[in-house]
Amino acid sequence: AQTPVKVTVTxxxxxxxxxxxxxxxxxxxxxxxxxxxxxxxxxxxAVKAAEGTAMELDDCAFPLLRGIEITDDPNxxxxxxxxxxxxxxxxxxxxxxxxxxxxxxxxIFGPQGKAINDxxxxxxxxxxxxxxxxTNALIAQQHAPDVxxxxxxxxxxxxxNRALSQLAAKLQVPVTEIKKxxxxxxxxxTQYPDLFHTEVGGKIAAELVDEAWLRDxxxxxxxxxxxxxxxxxxxxxxxxxxxxxxxxxxxxxxxxEWTSAAIPSDGSYGVPEGLISSFPVVSRNGKWExxxxxxxxxxxxxxxxxxxxxxxxxxxxxRQLGLI
Ligand code: NDP
Numbered sequence: 001a002q003t004p005v006k007v008t009v010t011x012x013x014x015x016x017x018x019x020x021x022x023x024x025x026x027x028x029x030x031x032x033x034x035x036x037x038x039x040x041x042x043x044x045x046a047v048k049a050a051e052g053t054a055m056e057l058d059d060c061a062f063p064l065l066r067g068i069e070i071t072d073d074p075n076x077x078x079x080x081x082x083x084x085x086x087x088x089x090x091x092x093x094x095x096x097x098x099x100x101x102x103x104x105x106x107x108i109f110g111p112q113g114k115a116i117n118d119x120x121x122x123x124x125x126x127x128x129x130x131x132x133x134x135t136n137a138l139i140a141q142q143h144a145p146d147v148x149x150x151x152x153x154x155x156x157x158x159x160x161n162r163a164l165s166q167l168a169a170k171l172q173v174p175v176t177e178i179k180k181x182x183x184x185x186x187x188x189x190t191q192y193p194d195l196f197h198t199e200v201g202g203k204i205a206a207e208l209v210d211e212a213w214l215r216d217x218x219x220x221x222x223x224x225x226x227x228x229x230x231x232x233x234x235x236x237x238x239x240x241x242x243x244x245x246x247x248x249x250x251x252x253x254x255x256x257e258w259t260s261a262a263i264p265s266d267g268s269y270g271v272p273e274g275l276i277s278s279f280p281v282v283s284r285n286g287k288w289e290x291x292x293x294x295x296x297x298x299x300x301x302x303x304x305x306x307x308x309x310x311x312x313x314x315x316x317x318x319r320q321l322g323l324i
Contacts, residue, residue, distance in 0.1 A: 001118045002035055004035040004036050004067070005034055005035070005083065006037050006121070007036050007081070007084075007085065008038075008084045009039070009041070009083065009087060010084075010088040011042040011089065011130060012050045013042050013049035013052075014046075014088060015238040016245075017053070017088075017297055018128060019238045021040075022056075022057065023242065025065040025214045026060075026064070027064045028152075028246050030253060030254075033268075034064065034278060035064045035066045036066065037065075037067040037069070038065065039071070039078075040054065040077075041072070041073075042069065043072060044072045047072055052067045054070055074138040075118070075119055077118045078114040078120045078124075082120075083253075085249070086128045086129060087245075088111060089130025092131075102135065102318050103321055103323065104322060106323030108130075109128070109136045109139040110140070113140030114143045116147060117146050118149055125153075126141075126153065127153050129245055131189045132186075134154045134168070134276045134311055136154070137145065137153060137262065138314075139324055141276070148283070152276065153261055153276070154187060154262035155241075156183045156191065156261060156278035157191065157244035157260060159191055159222060160181055160244075163218075166218060167195065167198070167205060170213070173201070177200055177201055178200050179197070179198070179200075180280070181198050181242070181260065182280040184277070184278055184279065184300075184303070184310075185270075185304060186262075186310050186311050187234040187277070188223075188310060189223050190303075190310045191303055191307055192219070192306075192307055193219055195214055197280070204295055219303075225237075239258075252283050253286060255283050257281055259282075261278065261279070263277075263281065263288045265277050266290065268290045271308050275308065277311055279291070
């Protein structure tokens with residue numbers, strides 16, 4: 001029998017965790033024939049709630065779910081982990097300065113990176129969902145010098161999926177008609193959803209819409225979709241974030257054509273090496289590869305540079321705080 005894959009989820013008792021765990025256990029993260037064990041990491045005061053979720057997981061009698069562990073110790077949670085979904089993070093509270101936010105998250109993602117470094121399986125793959133996701137991923141990666149940097153990624157797949165859905169609605173086509181969508185940069189309001197390489201029925205998407213819609217409606221709608229959902233739902237997006245996490249890991253492991261993921265830069269497209277920034281990527285043989293050779297016009301250049309500058313500022317801030 002196949003050895004189960006160990007999947008560690010942090011912030012497991014949160015609302016994204018609740019939307020995520022049942023899909024992992026049902027086989028949607030890795031494949032319908034891959035048994036899994038789940039390790040749920042929570043802060044001490046949320047362990048009981050995680051136990052409740054684990055009871056519900058038990059009650060699903062998922063054929064692929066071979067075990068559940070619940071802990072508040074990262075060294076236990078990441079021991080032998082093959083996949084780590086870092087969902088738990090310190091959210092920005094009203095009046096909180098960026099430095100405070102980064103510092104609070106440094107206290108979470110530094111020790112988690114070290115625990116991954118010391119205890120995870122050799123094939124560990126890490127996806128950071130908790131915000132500020134790109135910089136949290138950088139902090140964790142910097143604390144894991146023995147793990148190849150490329151194993152640390154951050155999620156921009158939800159932005160990617162939002163961009164697909166907005167464009168599909170505008171052009172009245174199924175999302176399956178749209179190829180080569182790209183999100184560049186930071187998972188924040190500065191992210192840049194790029195339609196200049198996106199293809200719809202063999203045509204470039206940017207040529208199928210007017211520039212005012214692209215600039216004044218499409219880009220801000222995608223970038224601010226999270227706030228619009230909070231406004232409508234009274235709570236932040238959870239099921240769609242979990243869905244995007246599933247998409248990211250499934251594609252990383254099983255391979256995919258063009259999508260978007262935040263991965264450590266190799267210097268491509270002028271993004272400083274080492275920054276964890278979103279790129280157009282494909283996945284081959286279990287590795288993300290940046291799509292090369294794209295022409296970047298002035299409109300796109302300006303927007304990519306602005307988002308990358310924000311990532312550099314976040315990196316410099318966590319450096320100054322001694323977090324990396
Ligand atoms: P959620 O499950 O709703 O969100 C978790 C994180 O995901 C937040 O940082 C959130 O950022 C982020 N996120 C990223 N993309 C999205 C998106 N598109 N939509 C919504 N959120 C997104 O938070 P909860 O408060 O329900 O749960 C968090 C859990 O994490 C709690 O149970 C807490 O105890 C736990 N936690 C665990 C830690 C650990 O395991 N060591 C450490 C810290 C917390 P944003 O806030 O910017 O929306």
